[in-house]
Amino acid sequence: MNPSEQKTAARDGLEAVPFAVRRLRVMERLIRSANSESTGSRHQADSLNLVEDFENTAVELYQTILEFQIRFMRQYSNNWAKRYGRDIFQADDWNNLTSQIKTLEAKCTEIAKVLSLERIERALQDNE
Numbered sequence: 001m002n003p004s005e006q007k008t009a010a011r012d013g014l015e016a017v018p019f020a021v022r023r024l025r026v027m028e029r030l031i032r033s034a035n036s037e038s039t040g041s042r043h044q045a046d047s048l049n050l051v052e053d054f055e056n057t058a059v060e061l062y063q064t065i066l067e068f069q070i071r072f073m074r075q076y077s078n079n080w081a082k083r084y085g086r087d088i089f090q091a092d093d094w095n096n097l098t099s100q101i102k103t104l105e106a107k108c109t110e111i112a113k114v115l116s117l118e119r120i121e122r123a124l125q126d127n128e
Contacts, residue, residue, distance in 0.1 A: 006094060027054075031054055068101065
């Protein structure tokens with residue numbers, strides 16, 4: 001990847017980060033409200049495990065986002081010669097970091113969907 005491709009990859013990742021954070025905040029709020037509304041006895045053990053999986057994945061996603069942001073700030077606080085050198089040697093693999101962010105976000109989304117379906121099913125059963 002040449003320096004201009006590295007710059008484009010870094011910019012693409014930087015544009016993806018705020019959207020990932022916003023979506024994750026909404027998912028967290030929904031999962032926490034669903035978790036607090038139900039009693040432990042009504043929650044199946046698998047659902048509680050999924051909530052834990054979501055939380056672990058969310059933490060990993062936030063860590064990856066922070067790593068991306070720190071690397072980005074470090075890269076663009078350097079002078080042009082240092083940036084060029086880092087881009088030549090791909091010291092910061094922007095495509096890989098962005099891919100990790102998207103993969104972790106997709107995993108969080110999938111878990112949140114399953115938990116939402118379980119919540120809907122439980123509400124329907126309660127109304128019967």
